[in-house]
Amino acid sequence: MSAEAAVTTRTKPPMRRVAMHLLLIALAIGMLYPLLWMLVSSLRENENIFTSAGLALTDATLDNYVRGWDAQQNSFAIYFRNSFIVTGSVILGNLIACSLTAFAFARMRFRLKALFMGVMLVTIMLPEHVTIVPQYILFSELGWLNTFLPLTVPKFFATDPFFIFLMVQFMRGIPRDIDEAASIDGCGPFQIYWRIMLPLVVPALATTAIFSFIWTWNDFFRPLVFLTDNDLFTVPLAIRLFVDLGGTDWGALFAMSVLSLVPIFVFFVFGQRYLIRGIATTGLK
Template identity: 40%
Template sequence: MAIPTSKSGSNVLTGPVARRHVRARRPLRRYLVRTVQYVVMVVLSAIFMIPLIWMISSSLKTQGQVFAYPPVWIPDPIQWSNYAEALRRAPLLRWLMNTATITAFAITGNVLTSSMVAFGFARLRFPGRGPLFILLLSTMMLPDVVTLIPRFILFRWLGWLDTFLPLIVPPFFGGGPFNIFLVRQFYLTIPRDFDEAARIDGASNWQIWWLILAPLTKPVLIAIGIFSFVHHWNDFLLPLIYLFSERNKTLALGLRAFINPSDASWHISMAASMFLVVPILVLFFFGQRYFIRGVVMTGIQGR
């Protein structure tokens, strides 16, 4: 039904009738906007997943299908033997165990020490707390490559070269400024009433941190764990500098053995790369809820 208008063309319906017409249009507008958003996200997701899909597909192809044109997306036949061949060519399981060991210790150090340092900056009062925190944040602007040579000299003097210690020990000394900042911001969202009630009951600072605040910061600690896992699992530069022997290599470093200009066995290389990619996909699939929640809640409050 058409809406009556005056001679000048203006709408003559006012009051409740006009408001009902406006409210009727709003759900349709919201539906259209949300539909467009979902379509854009699906298209972008498909584009970003093309390299992953191609790697999975190539890991199951024959060598001829990898270079076929037009591209072959579905292998025929499926070559599961590519994974066995990758394990035969290099000690992938040994490198996988080395990577898992380094990553596990690094995650433990990052989560524990960043939480401890953040507790000091968020809850304790001491002289120079503000300038020290600013100094800590300023180190985030310092490129890592600037400190590579001093760290190499230090670890060589300690006799730690070609061991896991240069990759395991540093995370136990603070956990990194970014992680400290995330946990501190999360601590500031927790009321101090919890601390005061615990102090009345005779709890020390260590007990307040471990028994009260640490359990309440589970989302951000899991987020830090995921950040640390991705960083240390994929790290290539530091293992390249500190690890020399074949038995101590990590998976990211060892995959270089499959890059040979005289041998274009890309299907075997893709099969070996799956050992590096699958754990990250599994971790993010199960931990994405904590990851997103931890990142979102870190900036709610600060002072």
């Protein structure tokens, strides 16, 4: 066989690989289709939204966005502001509390550490709906209902074990020689955490921030339970207000749904590099 023929044989993609790529492309299209259809529908007139399942757009209009922005009791700017306040507070709480807790589990020695770690891991399997009733009673006694406090304050007490576990695994992959060298130089535990550990676990922190943003921004259940004042509604609750048994303005609903996805898309695009690094290196030593 000539050298040219050998190179052609090696570079020619196998049919199996081509078939796998075609399958993945088909699956990607199937997953993106509902999102694309919602985007197209947000640019259609109400009477034309459900006339076709295709993505062809011949009567594009921005009226749905203009009408939907002020369709509820408050402008959607208020609902976006509320969501950003809650989401930003949750991200800050998770970054501070979960990183401190993870540092204690990963780098410090104390009695019953293994037991506390096991209890923390067990809580990952505990459904949120199991704890919502006692939480509601507690927040009611504190007078926190119909405020942002039930949605934000618990995050400053490391109530998300998934993020603690994520950071613990990441910190365990960092050599302990760094801690010993810092201790010789006179650094205490908090200085090691602040000056050495945090800069080294940036991918894990970014992963925590991204997931906290996505999960909190899309959260419908907890705001529905704790918030009753329309002025405090977050974006998911405001979108729910469009659904009316007497007649739903689907165009405005789809338009505001599209706008609600923009912050998630932007946050993910700018943080995906750290997200991939954080997930890929978690648990490796």
